Amino acid sequence: MELVNDKPLLELSGVTFGYPGIVALREVNFGIKRGEFLGIIGPNGSGKSTLLKGVLGLLRPVEGKVLIFGTSYRNRDVRKKIGYVPQKSKSEASFPASVKEVVMMGLYSQIGWLHRPNQSHRRLVEESLERVGMADLAERPIGELSGGQYQKVMIARALVNNPELLILDEPTAAVDISAQRAILELLEKLNREQGMTVLMVSHDINEIVHFCDRILLLNGKVCAFGTPAEVLTKENLGSVYGARLFIYDHHGHPHIMVGDFDD
Numbered sequence: 001m002e003l004v005n006d007k008p009l010l011e012l013s014g015v016t017f018g019y020p021g022i023v024a025l026r027e028v029n030f031g032i033k034r035g036e037f038l039g040i041i042g043p044n045g046s047g048k049s050t051l052l053k054g055v056l057g058l059l060r061p062v063e064g065k066v067l068i069f070g071t072s073y074r075n076r077d078v079r080k081k082i083g084y085v086p087q088k089s090k091s092e093a094s095f096p097a098s099v100k101e102v103v104m105m106g107l108y109s110q111i112g113w114l115h116r117p118n119q120s121h122r123r124l125v126e127e128s129l130e131r132v133g134m135a136d137l138a139e140r141p142i143g144e145l146s147g148g149q150y151q152k153v154m155i156a157r158a159l160v161n162n163p164e165l166l167i168l169d170e171p172t173a174a175v176d177i178s179a180q181r182a183i184l185e186l187l188e189k190l191n192r193e194q195g196m197t198v199l200m201v202s203h204d205i206n207e208i209v210h211f212c213d214r215i216l217l218l219n220g221k222v223c224a225f226g227t228p229a230e231v232l233t234k235e236n237l238g239s240v241y242g243a244r245l246f247i248y249d250h251h252g253h254p255h256i257m258v259g260d261f262d263d
Contacts (some may be wrong), residue, residue, distance in 0.1 A: 003244075007033070007034075007070070008031035008032060008033055008151060009031075009032055009033055009034045009036075009068070009069060009164075009165060010031060010032050010055065010062065010066075010067070010068050010165070010197075010199070011030075011031035011065075011066075011067045012028045012029060012030055012031070012054075012065070012066050012068075013029055013064055013173065014027065014028075014029060014063060014064035014065070014069075015027075015028040015029070015054065015061045015063065015064030015065065015066060015072060016028070016061060016062045016063040016064060017047070017050050017053075017054045017059055017061055017062065018062050019050070022158070023062070023080070023220075024050040024220070025047035025050050025051060025054075025218070025220060025221065026220065027222070027223050028071065028221070028222055029217060029222065030066070030225045031221060032197065032199065032214070033197075034164070034195075034197055035195055035196075035197055036190070036197055036198075036213045036214060037187070037188070037191045037197075037198045037200075037211055037212050037213050037214075038198065038200070038212060038213065038214050038216060039200055039201075039202055039208040039209075039211070039212035039214075039215045039216070040052075040199065040200065040201045040215075040216045040218065041202060041203075041205055041208070041215060041216070041217055041218070041221075042204070042217060042218035042219050042240060043078055043219060043240060043241055046057075046218040046219045046220060046240070047218045047219075047220055047221075048169075048201045048218055049169060049180070049201065051201075051218065052167060052169055052199075053178060055068070055073070055148075055167065056073065056084060056167065056245045057072075057073030057074055057079075057081070057120050060077060060152070066091055067077060068081075068082070068165070069081060069164075079161075080161060081163055081164045081165060082163050082164075082165045082166075082167060083106075083159055083163035083165070083166045083167070084156030084158055084166075084167045084168075085151075085154045085155055085157075085158045085166070085167070085168040085169065085171055086154075086169050087169045087170050087173065088147075088150070088151070088154075088170075088173065088174060091173065092142075094142075094143050095142055095143070096106070096141070096143070097142055098138065098139050098140060098142065099129070099134060099137050099138050099139070099140050099141075099145070099153050100122075100125050100126075100129065100139065101136040101142075102142050102153055102154075102157060102234045103125045103128055103129060103153060103156045103157045103160055104117055104121065104122075104125050104160075105122060105157060106128075106156075106157040106158065106159075106160040107121050107125070107161065107204060108161055108163075110161070115199055124160050124161075125138075125156075125160060126138070127216050128157070128159045128160040129153075129156050131156065131185055131190075132152040132153070132155050132156045132159070132173055132261065133152065133186070134149065134156060137149065137178040142214060146175075147174055147175035147176070147179055148175045148176070148178070148179025148180075148182055149179075151171050151175060151179070151183055152182075152183065154171075155168075155171070155183075155186065155187075159190075161219055163196070164196065164197060164200065165196075165197045165198075166187075166190065166196055166197070166198050166199070167199045167200075168187070168198070168199070168200040168201065169201045170201055170202060170203060171187075171200065171202075172184065172202060172207065173184055173192070173203065180204070180207055181207075183208075184186040184207060184208070186209050187200065188211045191211075200212075205232065205237075206256055209228045209232065210252060211240055212228060213227070214226060214227055214231075215227070215228050215229075215232065215238060216231075217231050217236060217237075219240045223236060223239065223240050224236045228254055229254060232254040232256065233247070234247055237256065245257065
């Protein structure tokens, strides 16, 4: 995505996040600009979800400062500019509601829990489902969707308020390969064609490398931050994942394999 503004949309300076008795992520310094697609990677327990909680204001930093759109997440106007797709929840996937009703939940902060949605709210839901290619399934129960379809509905719910920043936690986990590709291509379209800033946690390095402008590698701290070529080196990944890796160029992008290979 061609960046339209050099001022950071999100900036973390000297940030440490933790829980009672535990430091989960320390000395975090990085920023992203409007229009960027940032991939966040790292092994289990490296602090990926902790970082998202901190960015979303669900976890206050022990030290340092987190700025979004130049201010704190506690600012109500800032919260309206952010869409969030959490990790898939089994209980939510079986919730007795239709696709359009689940997307409508993204508007409850506007509608209020004791009020009924009006025509403009319904139109926002329709437009959001159209953006993710799920308008034809608006009436279908959420529990009857495939894994990939379900994730698209969660993205539609996050988009219904027309956010400027979309944050996703493992959106391609537990879906098949074709669904993974469809979800990533959807996110690429939102980023490249509609100018949305995307921040995504992923476990699949080889998938996201084709879509990200920059990558943040975590392991209790920021181990590397930069373009895919800068971050995805044998030295960086080997020190974090503790495995012997082979990295080769695949259509202009780094591709990683694990195992014993001759250099």
